[in-house]
Amino acid sequence: MTRGAAILLVEDDRDEVDVALRALRLAGVDVPIEVARDGQAALALLGLEPDPFVTTPVRPSVVFLDLKLPRVDGWEVLRRLRDHPETASVPVVIVSSSDERDDVRRSYALGANSFLVKRFDEQGPGRYLAEAARYWLELNHPPPRGERA
């Protein structure tokens, strides 16, 4: 049995988390949001890593994934996600402060669906993230469960 969650936000910087949550709230994205503060926690929430505190794995509609994370980095989370049939088709949006070519190339090679570079949005803090969330939640038509997006 799984929990349906709209968004899984994987971000270690509490400021970034707060800005993202505020932007999502202001943009009217009113869906459950799970926050993981590092890669291992994200894997645990997704049920890909045993954790005594996670009894029900989360099945998000979209994952916002930072690359530079404590313990297990974003690429490792992405790889594990894609390797598991249950999570192979979950849309993953990379949100990174890096715009290094290698980082971008590697992310897509591992199966990322989108790559956003963290920025100061003149329209409002975290606005770009909220818009991306709305696209994946409202405009995008996801594949049937268990199949890759």
Added chain:
Amino acid sequence: MYRRERGLWLPAGIVLIGWALSLATWWSLISERRQAIVQSTDELAAESRQLVAKAVESQLAALDELARVWTVVGADPSDHWQAGVGLLRRSFPSVDYVAWVQPGGEVDRVSPASARSDPWLSTLAGAPSPSDATFIGPEREAGGSPSLRLLLPVGREGEGGLLAARIDLESQLGGILRGMSPGYALRVYWGDEVIFSRGEPSTNSWQEWWRVERSVELAPGLVWQVTHRPTDELATSLLTPIPHYLLASGLALWLILAALAHQLRITLSQSRFLAATNRALEERGDELGRAVDQRTRELEDVVSELRAFNQTVSHDLRSPLGAVLNFTAILEEDYRGRVLDAEGMEILGRIRRSAIRAARLLEGVLHLSRAGRVALDIAPVDLGALAREIFVQVRVAEDDDDVELVVGDVPAVAGDRDLLGDVLVNLFTNALKYSRGCEKRRITVAGRIDGDDCVFEVADTGRGFDMRFKDKLFGTFERLEAEHDVEGTGVGLAIVHRIVRRHGGRVWAQSEPGIGARFFFSLPRTQDAS
């Protein structure tokens, strides 16, 4: 370094020993030859002596016989005299004459008669008669050959006479010895007088070796010396030059052997030098290899730091600055036209903390850069004392009194005191941060010698870490906890790693979550202070 072998003791020794052997062989060959020659000469001499003795004895016996006939017949049987003397002189041609002397000393008859003129006969008158056969001489008359005179008492008691005879020694000895001992120069001495001589001895003084002298006692008081000496011809035939050739070849051979040995020694020495040079080159190669490895590691460190720095600028440093911008914008949006309330103050606080984080990050980066750049000043360091000193500083800086420091026995090392101090600052700060909130906090410093290394340990009683992530511990800007759970920049352990690596050591860590963490670093003992 290669030292050319100058010592000539080996070839000199070989030459000395070899020459001694050659000389000994030569001497032995010569001596053997001499021995053989002496023996043969000796045999010849013995034979000659016997012949001479026998000849004289038979001569004497014949004269004795003549005297005996005389004694028996008595009177004056001229015919008997003539017959006896004639027979005697035919048997012994060396007998010049035989005379009969009356008991008064008067010469009665002489055969041949021409010998009557011999002055010696006239000296017999009045001389006492000898009681036994007496030899007189030898005498050498001017221009003549040496001769021997013989007096033989004849006749009955009180009415006897004397038989006198003169014997030509040259003729006599010549007859006996002429054909004897060919190749030898023969001399017969009577006292100092040479009474017979045949052949010329070799003039080579070496021939004295082969001189053999034997005495022949013919009668009481009549002793002759017969000497044998090889002539030049014999010496030439006997003394083959083979031993000399052997000696010369031996000397030359040993000289060549010595030269070869010397050359061999030089060659061996050169090959040893070459081998040593090879080894030195190999060692140098290894050294270069190690130097290249070390340099490569350093370059890798630099590249890794550059990459990390790049990431810092693009990520770690960007995030706090982004936060400053974001929250400033939020403050503007949410509090436009309003006085800042508690939330506004919170936002301001966040801005301030982000700015502080950015400043700390910059400081950390600069620190790391310094740890990699600054020249090492290696000197003996008492790490135990340094640990106590640094602990006080760190406790004050972190405003954290609720912790105890235990310093065990630590071996003395050599290193850069300031940089090793930085290592302890970062390890202690780390220990304090990750043990905050735990009970009975204690930091233990220990050390031991392990092979070529001194291994030091800083252990805490904090929350520890998951061993799965041990490889990430010492990476630049790597953190095992989210930013707000444990404050820090992620540079501290990278600095520790960098400093220890620059000292030629390594760092590692062990932990059991909830029990504590143990950080180890090794320093090579080659830098030992003691």
